[in-house]
Amino acid sequence: MRWGIVQFPGSLDDRDAWYALCRVMGAEATLLWHRQRELGGVQCVVLPGGFSYGDYLRCGAIARFAPIMESVTRFAAQGGLVLGICNGFQILCESGLLPGALVRNQGLSFICERVWLRVENAQTPFTGLGRPGELWRLPIKHGEGRYVVSGAELARLEQRGQIVLRYVDSAGRAGPDANPNGSLNSIAGVCNERFNVFGLMPHPEHAVEKLLGGEDGLKLFRSIEAHLA
Amino acid sequence: MTGRPHRAQSDLAEADLEAALAHGLSAGEYERIVAGLGRRPRRAELGVFAVMWSEHCSYKSSRVHLGKLPGAGARVINAQGENAGAIDVGDGWAAVFKIESHNHPSFVEPYQGAATGVGGIIRDILAMGARPTATLNSLKFGAPQHPRTAYLTRGVVAGIGGYGNCVGVPTVGGETSFDPAYDANILVNVFCLGLAPASRLASARARGPGNPVLYVGSATGRDGIHGASLLASAAFTADGQDKRPTVQVGDPFTEKLLIEACLEALESGAVVAIQDMGAAGLTSSSAEMAARGGLGIELDLDRVPLRQAGLSAYEILLSESQERMLLVVERGREKEVAAIFARWELACAVIGRVTEDRRWRVWLGGAEVANIPVELLTSEAPRYERTARPPLPDNKAASAGRGGEQGFERRAPTSVEQALTALVARPNVGSKRWIFRQYDSLVMSNTVVGPGSDAAVIRLKGTGRGLALVVDSNSRACWLDPYLGAVFTVIEAARNLACAGARPVGLTDCLNYGSPESPAVMWQFVRAVEGIRDAALALGLPVVSGNVSFYNETAGQPIPPTPTIGAVGVLEDVSTRLTQVFKRPGDLVALLRTGRPSLAASEYAAVFGAVRPPEPPRGSDADEPRGRQEAADTCVLPSPVLAREKRLLETLVVLAERRLIESAHDLSDGGLAVAVLEACLNPEGFLGAEFELPEAEAGWQRELFGEGPSTVVVSLRPGREREVAELAGAAALEFRLAGKVSEQPRLRLAGLADLDVDELAHRYQQAVEAALDGYGR
The missing domain is CATH 3.90.650.10 (PurM-like C-terminal domain)
Structure with a gap:
């Protein structure tokens, strides 16, 4: 399979995603420039972390108007897999490809640290190699990662199993002490209703090598590979 | 023109001179401009x-002295005539690094001042054709209870994060301290390292x-x-x-x-x-x-x-x-x-x-x-060869900015528990997690050891190598003795690299001082340059770049002399890197020593007893009874033996390369007691330690809380002590088994204390936040 990683001006983790996929996993990945309209036949599109267009307005609010987003939206509508990491998650919410929004962390500060996540739904294309309730250790690094959504929508998300990852403590318990940014219901990652678009605040591409602190992120990328194989 | 100038022209000349003075030029400098141009300058x-x-x-006050610093070395590439030298770090890669100050802008507007400090040093590195790959910072704030400290600290930290996080260069380490001597003039020094193929450095x-x-x-x-x-x-x-x-x-x-x-x-x-x-x-x-x-x-x-x-x-x-x-x-x-x-x-x-x-x-x-x-x-x-003169006892500049604090606890602690409990809650000693958690330390996928250890370690992709990075300063020691303080700072930086398993290869310096027009300040500056020179030469380290920041004073009160040293080390195999934390129960705890710890310029002395300059106290200071009697203990820095320090560095690197030790941690603020506590705080689960004092008769105050270039705490698997001792002995270093790592998170000091690591850790981890809390946002 071939991965496509979108580069917006201000994308920062684009090269890291590329390194994780190509150099660590040995996969094939191409960088997709924000102004192009073609996706070049990739099977999974990654919207990487960073500060697209500086994020001087709401995070992701400008990126959703990038020419490439028309193609990404069409690709998603056709059932193509789209993975949004951090800023990519914010862009997916701004584009309406995912429900909800990401607002300023409850503590008002940027947070960079490793957190524990619980796999809530292991039947998605993004988590198929995990077990339900399995704990993953991934880093977060964001100032605007607090997931919010309307009460009615939240109930639907929970009911349909669209909440894929939740912040928990090392024993797997969710709660205010294990919720770094104040996200509703400790939500760290959500899928759309068709389960082909997934956004998460943690960075799987920064957890692919033991030398750098862990490799749980590989489970996510390998799940996608396995799904498409 | 000959003869007497017309009146109108002399008015004109006077107006010119006034304009020059308003621009900060001196009358002599103005004359020099006119002579150089052969005419009056345009606006x-x-x-x-x-x-x-x-x-x-122009570095007009410092340039004549900076030439004393050694810039050459076997690994140095193009130090001459460019913005900075580069260091050959192996496999065709060059590391370019530099540290710069943004002190005044950050004091005036902390967020933007610090942010543009980060931006500026990143462009400096970019200008050498290198990809900016990591930044570190050294921050000095005033006393936490000073009305502006919390505001300045929050602003500077947010500014560094705001810029660094968005520009995509990881902030991998740094140091922060609080001292009333910086109440009216904070320091924000930012270090950046970039990487380029050695053949492609820019000009x-x-x-x-x-x-x-x-x-x-x-x-x-x-x-x-x-x-x-x-x-x-x-x-x-x-x-x-x-x-x-x-x-x-x-x-x-x-x-x-x-x-x-x-x-x-x-x-x-x-x-x-x-x-x-x-x-x-x-x-x-x-x-x-x-x-x-x-x-x-x-x-x-x-x-x-x-x-x-x-x-x-x-x-x-x-x-x-x-x-x-x-x-x-x-x-x-x-x-x-x-x-x-x-x-x-x-x-x-x-x-x-x-x-x-x-x-x-x-x-x-x-x-x-x-x-x-x-x-x-x-x-x-x-270029000025400014007058440099050691301060007289009544010289205000000399006594300015001394490390002694208002409101320190006058009563000496009666137990180790009392002392350690007080020290770990000090923001200078406690964890800086509240600060570095606000920085992206991971972007670029190179960070092997992030903030919070002796030195940061990044890997060099595609080579198996690693680089260790650190910034260090010690203004209390520099205030007591500007020469030895600078020597200490270089040693400390190099030690921190070696404690990560890296061989030090180069230095950069940021020299923060008061006004060079004060002979006492100029003396501090000149002595520091000499200290850096002597230490760098003895350790075989080139100073490849640097920055001088003068005029760090407000209303005639200069800051203490503060040379900040940035240092870079190389790990041939990054997988041999060490961290400061103990790894498993049962491991042996040992001390590698080059000298005795000293309470001079220590955090302990700042809290429990005044740090005083060697000259006799005068004026209101003389009213304080402690000054003289404690002088010997807290006012005279020990002179390190540089050759021994160099052997220690090499020994640590060899121990790491042969995988003979599991952890290494240098003494810093709070001395041995704090170093051992920090080693217990393994993020995978806290451990404990039982150990004995190396020299009980010297008094626990000095042995447990003394600082200075003296001791490195290492841990090793049982059975390896003979080999480690032999290597240390071959380098004529003192090696002493002191105890072992325990599963139960308690700090047990033979006959002196039995303390709960969790409790101490809590105070340690909350120190910065607690100190700033309640002092405004």
């Missing part, structure tokens, strides 16, 4: 001289007359005129707040684009020379490039991208708008380079050309506004 020219001859840009030397000069990046505005140059070249007065408009505003997004576009342009091979527009903006970047190449430059200001119409030549030349670079490009390849910048949506304009006539000529609206010999702006700028 824009006067502004240009004022910034180019400012302390910040800041203009070449090829006729080659076009390109301006790239943000448009020029009125912001920051005289910002870095003049703000940093004068002491603060009580109205320092009024200088806020001279602080620039950073745009990290544009800087990110600038990094990518410049690296792409450099890769094209079309760029002959590159320089960032930092202090004194377009003026200094163009004049310095011309000077390095022994050439001239012509600039047409009508072609400079402007943020608003109607800027004067003076404003365009002196603007310190951020995120701008100046390029000299091979003639005929302008379009190719312009296309790269267009792709990144950045302004790019040909604004001049390189000439042969060694003159710096500038036009606006078809009229020549400046025509100055390049050398007069650069190499012929004034």
Whole structure:
């Protein structure tokens, strides 16, 4: 399979995603420039972390108007897999490809640290190699990662199993002490209703090598590979 | 003209001189300008001289001394005549690194001051053709209870994060301390390291007359005129707040684009020379490039991208708008380079050309506004051999900024528990997690050891190698003895690298001092340079770059002498890197020693007893009874044996490379007791330790809480002690088994204390937040 990683001006983790996929996993990945309209036949599109267009307005609010987003939206509508990491998650919410929004962390500060996540739904294309309730250790690094959504929508998300990852403590318990940014219901990652678009605040591409602190992120990328194989 | 000047002309001359003085130039300097030009300077020219001859840009008070620092070394590439030297770190890679201050702007406007400090040093590294790969910072704030400290701390930390996180360069480490001596003049020193293939380092030397000069990046505005140059070249007065408009505003997004576009342009091979527009903006970047190449430059200001119409030549030349670079490009390849910048949506304009006539000529609206010999702006700028004199006891500058704190606990602690419990809650000792958690330390996927250890470690992709990075300072020691304090600082930096398993390979320095016009301050400065020189030579480390920040004083009160040292080490195999934490119960705890710890300049002395200068206390100080009797213990720094220090570094690296030890941690604030506690705080689960005092008869105060270059705490698997002891013995180092790591998280000190690690850890981890809490946002 071939991965496509979108580069917006201000994308920062684009090269890291590329390194994780190509150099660590040995996969094939191409960088997709924000102004192009073609996706070049990739099977999974990654919207990487960073500060697209500086994020001087709401995070992701400008990126959703990038020419490439028309193609990404069409690709998603056709059932193509789209993975949004951090800023990519914010862009997916701004584009309406995912429900909800990401607002300023409850503590008002940027947070960079490793957190524990619980796999809530292991039947998605993004988590198929995990077990339900399995704990993953991934880093977060964001100032605007607090997931919010309307009460009615939240109930639907929970009911349909669209909440894929939740912040928990090392024993797997969710709660205010294990919720770094104040996200509703400790939500760290959500899928759309068709389960082909997934956004998460943690960075799987920064957890692919033991030398750098862990490799749980590989489970996510390998799940996608396995799904498409 | 002969004879007596007309009255009108003498008025004119007087007005000129007044304008020069208002620009911060001296009467003598003004005369020198007139003599050099052979005429009166025009208005824009006067502004240009004022910034180019400012302390910040010309190093006029420091240059005669900086030549003493060793710049050469087997691994050094192109130290001469460029912005900084580079170090060959193996496998064809060069590391470029530098540290710079942004003290005054950060005191005036903490967020933007610190943010643009990060932006500036990143561009410095970029200008050498290297990809900025990691930053660290050294921060000095006033006492936590000072009304502005919490505001300044929060602002600076948010500014560093705001810029660094958005520009995509990880902040991998640093140090922060609080001391009332910095109440009215904080320090923000930022270090950046970049990597480039050794064969592809860029030059800041203009070449090829006729080659076009390109301006790239943000448009020029009125912001920051005289910002870095003049703000940093004068002491603060009580109205320092009024200088806020001279602080620039950073745009990290544009800087990110600038990094990518410049690296792409450099890769094209079309760029002959590159320089960032930092202090004194377009003026200094163009004049310095011309000077390095022994050439001239012509600039047409009508072609400079402007943020608003109607800027004067003076404003365009002196603007310190951020995120701008100046390029000299091979003639005929302008379009190719312009296309790269267009792709990144950045302004790019040909604004001049390189000439042969060694003159710096500038036009606006078809009229020549400046025509100055390049050398007069650069190499012929004034240099002063300022008077340096050790302070007399009644010299105010000498007693200024001393480390003794208001409100320290006068009563000495009666138990280890009391002392340690108090010390770990001090923001100087406690974890800086509250600070570094706000920085992206992971982007670029190289961070092997992030903030919070002795040194940060990044890997060099594709090579198996690693680099260790650290910044260190010790202002209390430098205040007691500016020479030994500087020696201590270099040793500490090198030790921190070796504790990560890395072989130190190079240094950079940021020298923060009061006014060079004070002989006592100048003496502190000269002694520090000599200290850095002696330590660097003895350890075999070149000083490849540096920065001097004078005038760190407010209302006549200078800061303590504060040389900050940035250091870089190489790990041949990054998998041998060490961290400070104990790894498993049952491991042995041992001490490697080069000398005895000392309470002089220690955190313990700052809390429980005044740190005093060696001269007899005078005036109100004499009323305090403790001064003299404790002098021997707390006022005289021990002299380290540099040859022994060098052997310690080598031994640590060998121990790491042969995988004979599991952890290594150098003594720092709080001494051995705090070092052992920190080693227990393994993030995978806290451990404990039982150990005995090495020299119980010397008194637990000094043995447990003494600092200085003395001891490294290591842990090792049982059974390896003989081999480790042999290596230490071969290097004539003291090696002493002191105890072992325990599963139960308790700190057990034979006969002296049995403390709960969790409780201490809680106080330790909350220290910074708790100290700032309740002091405003």
